[in-house]
Amino acid sequence: MPQDTEHTDHAQRGRRARARRRAAAFLATDTTAWIGGFVAAAWTRFELDLPPGQLGRAAAVGVLAAVVHVAVAAVRRLHSGRHPLGSIQEVQGVAGTAITTAAIVLLGLLPSDQRPVPASTPLVGGALALLLMLGARFAYRHRRDLSLRPDVRSSTPVLLFGIGDAGQELLRALLGDPRGRYLPVGALDDDPDKRDLRIRGVRVLGGRHDVGRAVRRTGAKAVIFSVANADAALIRQIREATLAADAVFKVLPPVRDLLDHRITVTDVRDVQIGDLLGRRQVVGDLPLSTNSLAGRRILVTGAGGSIGSELCRQVMKAGPGELMMLDRDESALHGLQMSLAGRALLDGPELILADLRDDEGIRRIIRERRPEIILHAAALKHLTLLQRHPGEAVMTNVWGTLSVLDACQDVARFVNISTDKAANPISVLGYSKRITERLTAHAASRFPGTFLSVRFGNVLSSRGSVVTAFQRQIEDGKPLTVTHPEVSRYLMTVQEAVHLVLQAAEIGRDGEALVLDMGEPVRIADLARQMAEQASSAAPIVYTGLRPGEKLHEELLGSGETDRRPLHPLVSHVSVPPLDPMEVSGLDPYDDTAKLIQHLALLSAQPSDPTVGEPMGVPLRWR
Numbered sequence: 001m002p003q004d005t006e007h008t009d010h011a012q013r014g015r016r017a018r019a020r021r022r023a024a025a026f027l028a029t030d031t032t033a034w035i036g037g038f039v040a041a042a043w044t045r046f047e048l049d050l051p052p053g054q055l056g057r058a059a060a061v062g063v064l065a066a067v068v069h070v071a072v073a074a075v076r077r078l079h080s081g082r083h084p085l086g087s088i089q090e091v092q093g094v095a096g097t098a099i100t101t102a103a104i105v106l107l108g109l110l111p112s113d114q115r116p117v118p119a120s121t122p123l124v125g126g127a128l129a130l131l132l133m134l135g136a137r138f139a140y141r142h143r144r145d146l147s148l149r150p151d152v153r154s155s156t157p158v159l160l161f162g163i164g165d166a167g168q169e170l171l172r173a174l175l176g177d178p179r180g181r182y183l184p185v186g187a188l189d190d191d192p193d194k195r196d197l198r199i200r201g202v203r204v205l206g207g208r209h210d211v212g213r214a215v216r217r218t219g220a221k222a223v224i225f226s227v228a229n230a231d232a233a234l235i236r237q238i239r240e241a242t243l244a245a246d247a248v249f250k251v252l253p254p255v256r257d258l259l260d261h262r263i264t265v266t267d268v269r270d271v272q273i274g275d276l277l278g279r280r281q282v283v284g285d286l287p288l289s290t291n292s293l294a295g296r297r298i299l300v301t302g303a304g305g306s307i308g309s310e311l312c313r314q315v316m317k318a319g320p321g322e323l324m325m326l327d328r329d330e331s332a333l334h335g336l337q338m339s340l341a342g343r344a345l346l347d348g349p350e351l352i353l354a355d356l357r358d359d360e361g362i363r364r365i366i367r368e369r370r371p372e373i374i375l376h377a378a379a380l381k382h383l384t385l386l387q388r389h390p391g392e393a394v395m396t397n398v399w400g401t402l403s404v405l406d407a408c409q410d411v412a413r414f415v416n417i418s419t420d421k422a423a424n425p426i427s428v429l430g431y432s433k434r435i436t437e438r439l440t441a442h443a444a445s446r447f448p449g450t451f452l453s454v455r456f457g458n459v460l461s462s463r464g465s466v467v468t469a470f471q472r473q474i475e476d477g478k479p480l481t482v483t484h485p486e487v488s489r490y491l492m493t494v495q496e497a498v499h500l501v502l503q504a505a506e507i508g509r510d511g512e513a514l515v516l517d518m519g520e521p522v523r524i525a526d527l528a529r530q531m532a533e534q535a536s537s538a539a540p541i542v543y544t545g546l547r548p549g550e551k552l553h554e555e556l557l558g559s560g561e562t563d564r565r566p567l568h569p570l571v572s573h574v575s576v577p578p579l580d581p582m583e584v585s586g587l588d589p590y591d592d593t594a595k596l597i598q599h600l601a602l603l604s605a606q607p608s609d610p611t612v613g614e615p616m617g618v619p620l621r622w623r
Contacts (some may be wrong), residue, residue, distance in 0.1 A: 072097045149178065159185065163199060391588075397436060408449065489521055
């Protein structure tokens with residue numbers, strides 16, 4: 001530690017010494033500028049034929065002007081502070097100081113009959129001095145900017161496509177990192193007003209149709225796509241043109257992913273399938289305030305999963321009073337803590353190892369930890385497996401959710417994460433998730449808190465998702481398997497899914513399900529083709545046929561559900577009929593598969609009878 005302190009002190013002394021030398025150099029430069037300006041003004045006044053002694057008098061008045069300049073600058077600094085050398089603010093300050101100095105010297109000369117220099121000298125000399133001072137600062141700033149640029153020998157020359165606000169911020173970041181990986185050598189933009197524009201020395205060379213020519217002209221090895229919130233068709237077009245020119249294609253993430261920090265070099269990444277989907281991303285249009293999460297005790301079930309872990313990351317940013325992360329997978333909890341804290345000692349109270357099937361254990365955890373908000377993401381989700389093992393869906397999705405709900409008498413807000421497969425369900429997964437929506441609606445009618453569900457589509461790149469499966473097949477050199485040429489699904493990024501869950505925690509009302517307008521569904525065959533095109537080797541597509549419980553096209557709203565959007569044009573609020581928990585008591589997870597599936601289908605469809613069953617909050621001893 002003493003060595004570290006000594007090293008820091010030495011570095012600080014070095015910086016202060018360099019600052020003093022720089023200040024002394026500019027003081028000498030400004031003094032020289034005033035003397036030179038006044039001498040040149042007098043010289044031109046007498047048409048290069050100075051009277052005897054005039055040169056010395058002009059130089060002396062120039063020294064006096066330099067002194068006045070220093071005094072005026074000191075007064076301005078007391079009132080306005082100082083600005084970085086070469087900045088626009090400093091240029092404005094220098095100009096104001098020079099004008100004030102010239103005015104003071106002129107006013108001092110006017111009353112005298114025996115003027116040491118002509119009255120025009122302060123005006124002309126001041127203008128020349130200002131020009132010299134600004135020139136010195138420009139030279140300093142230019143030299144400094146060049147020193148901050150990436151090294152030509154070790155960096156990759158790149159073109160930027162898109163030179164709007166995001167592109168210009170990225171350009172500044174790239175040119176301000178001397179150890180950076182990328183050196184901008186040109187830019188492209190479709191705006192005709194930006195054609196041939198130079199920004200920080202980088203010239204706009206054309207638009208979308210000039211990618212190949214610009215790559216050949218500049219020798220660029222990569223193109224960075226930096227258009228904020230561009231549509232996927234443009235991304236695909238620029239990517240294809242870039243690859244055709246034998247250059248690497250990179251992208252800057254959408255602005256919605258960069259709201260919490262300035263754009264940096266590390267934000268540049270490879271293109272992801274979500275960038276190429278051709279689907280409108282709506283998260284940026286959904287206003288979100290996390291004030292209701294700040295300082296609250298929040299429990300996330302299924303915290304180790306794709307959605308649960310992202311929920312935890314987003315909740316952490318809101319500054320909760322306590323974040324409790326529950327999962328039955330100890331390895332998933334280990335990975336989650338590592339991603340949040342950069343270490344995983346597994347010794348903190350924030351991690352809770354528990355199984356939803358342990359009814360008494362779940363009750364005890366909620367009773368002892370007293371969460372105010374519960375975000376319920378734990379569930380089994382693989383449609384085909386649950387179709388073969390419906391009893392597992394009963395014990396985890398249905399009874400597990402009921403275990404959590406039954407302990408929520410004092411919870412202020414409960415958000416149940418559902419799926420679009422709960423709309424007009426035909427699968428065990430859909431039946432079980434529809435039942436959880438109805439059980440949540442029943443809790444809303446019995447408990448004082450707010451209980452609601454969130455329904456959305458497939459989550460890109462989550463564990464077991466179609467994108468993950470395709471990526472694995474490509475890596476293994478196997479064909480991409482698609483069930484049907486026309487099958488389509490609503491797809492969303494994990495950020496969108498989590499955003500909707502948090503949105504529901506803000507605006508959702510008792511007993512309803514919130515459904516995000518996810519735009520048009522995506523044909524899975526198109527998704528497979530786009531991923532195959534990105535693969536380094538050929539990846540054929542094989543059609544396997546729809547499996548039991550699968551739909552050709554998913555639905556967001558079920559029969560009889562009304563699309564009401566009272567609070568935001570992109571969020572539907574759907575009423576959910578409650579289901580009394582005693583009505584699921586007749587489920588036998590070990591019953592004949594066909595009979596159990598039929599029972600689940602009836603429970604997901606039939607309206608609840610409010611006169612039947614045991615009030616929630618009474619222990620469900622039938623389990």
